[in-house]
Amino acid sequence: MIRNHLSTIIITIVTATMGVIAAIAFGKMHHPEELFPSDGLTGKVMLSDYFEGIKGTNGDTEVYLYDSGIEGGTALLCGGTHSNEAASFLSTVVILENLKVTSGRVIIIPRLNNSSFTCSDPMEGFPAFYEIPTKNGTRRFRLGSRVTNPLDQWPDPLVFAQYPSNQQLSGFETRNLNRAYPGRPDGSLTEKVAYAIIQLIDKEKVNIAFDLHESSPEVPIVNVIVYHENYEDIAMGAILGLEMANLQFSPETSPKNFHGLSHREWGDYTDAIPFLMETSNPSMGRLRGETNVDLVLRGYSDNYKKAKETGALRIAYREDTGEPIEHRVGRHIMGIVELLNSYNLYYPDKQIVIENLPDYDLIMGKGVGEFLNN
Numbered sequence: 001m002i003r004n005h006l007s008t009i010i011i012t013i014v015t016a017t018m019g020v021i022a023a024i025a026f027g028k029m030h031h032p033e034e035l036f037p038s039d040g041l042t043g044k045v046m047l048s049d050y051f052e053g054i055k056g057t058n059g060d061t062e063v064y065l066y067d068s069g070i071e072g073g074t075a076l077l078c079g080g081t082h083s084n085e086a087a088s089f090l091s092t093v094v095i096l097e098n099l100k101v102t103s104g105r106v107i108i109i110p111r112l113n114n115s116s117f118t119c120s121d122p123m124e125g126f127p128a129f130y131e132i133p134t135k136n137g138t139r140r141f142r143l144g145s146r147v148t149n150p151l152d153q154w155p156d157p158l159v160f161a162q163y164p165s166n167q168q169l170s171g172f173e174t175r176n177l178n179r180a181y182p183g184r185p186d187g188s189l190t191e192k193v194a195y196a197i198i199q200l201i202d203k204e205k206v207n208i209a210f211d212l213h214e215s216s217p218e219v220p221i222v223n224v225i226v227y228h229e230n231y232e233d234i235a236m237g238a239i240l241g242l243e244m245a246n247l248q249f250s251p252e253t254s255p256k257n258f259h260g261l262s263h264r265e266w267g268d269y270t271d272a273i274p275f276l277m278e279t280s281n282p283s284m285g286r287l288r289g290e291t292n293v294d295l296v297l298r299g300y301s302d303n304y305k306k307a308k309e310t311g312a313l314r315i316a317y318r319e320d321t322g323e324p325i326e327h328r329v330g331r332h333i334m335g336i337v338e339l340l341n342s343y344n345l346y347y348p349d350k351q352i353v354i355e356n357l358p359d360y361d362l363i364m365g366k367g368v369g370e371f372l373n374n
């Protein structure tokens with residue numbers, strides 16, 4: 001009897017300790033990582049300044065403004081729609097911390113779905129953080145979830161009816177920001193965030209907008225530029241420019257009947273020219289095996305190497321080098337630069353000229369940390 005009591009007490013203490021440790025780790029995901037904008041920063045506001053309905057919620061997020069003071073167009077760069085896609089967020093951070101705008105304006109939102117940074121995807125075994133060494137020490141970043149934290153939006157419906165298309169998707173997608181556009185002011189938190197982004201695009205008269213993503217290597221839509229059908233010429237011009245820099249991107253038209261996505265609805269509901277880019281991230285795939293920080297950053301997986309060698313799957317994976325974070329961030333930055341170059345040819349009176357960003361070779365040679373401030 002006494003022994004039974006003793007084991008109950010021990011089990012209770014061990015469980016409580018594990019609970020406290022988990023709660024502390026979980027709590028840390030609610031502290032946003034500090035960012036260090038370049039001298040080019042001219043203003044910082046919140047997304048709720050464009051739609052009050054998200055003020056005081058976990059959906060509110062920082063909006064960084066870079067105004068050259070020279071008349072031109074306005075670009076919007078968004079990372080962190082899906083915060084489990086490390087290069088999506090990190091590419092905007094590298095830009096934010098180095099950018100100089102010499103014509104027009106650039107607006108950067110690194111944590112587009114801010115709520116999704118505060119949790120990770122259940123049952124996926126993802127690390128909650130990763131670290132990047134820099135010249136002045138180590139920077140720690142959160143690896144969040146694909147969707148809004150269920151603590152901020154719950155419960156999910158059995159079937160999600162996308163607004164306003166009424167397209168039916170699985171219930172979980174109700175928390176996916178990239179299914180929520182154009183959003184609505186009285187909808188779920190995710191729909192409200194989407195609505196706020198559409199308001200920002202309108203009010204700031206955004207001319208060109210980027211949504212950065214990553215996908216698993218076995219998904220067909222990877223290493224692509226997805227464009228709205230009205231702006232094919234700009235996409236093709238950029239793809240040519242990228243070819244010259246030895247970077248292969250495939251053009252993909254935004255499917256007209258697939259609703260809620262940025263490349264579809266930003267194009268349909270605003271005057272902005274939207275582009276979505278995807279890099280290949282083995283830590284997101286089903287073949288990946290153990291999911292640790294090394295896989296997230298080095299992007300090397302023996303399973304994917306074998307899959308590539310056998311040819312059983314047509315996958316976007318480089319069997320010798322894998323898909324390291326430098327390669328993925330370098331591709332995103334070069335994609336933005338070339339899309340802006342191409343845009344500037346078509347809109348000479350609405351120029352957006354940016355400088356001081358590291359190119360692909362520089363990032364590959366020196367690492368991402370070399371281009372992060374402290």
Ligand SMILES: [Zn+2]
Nearest residue numbers: 082085213214
């Ligand atoms: Zn994504």
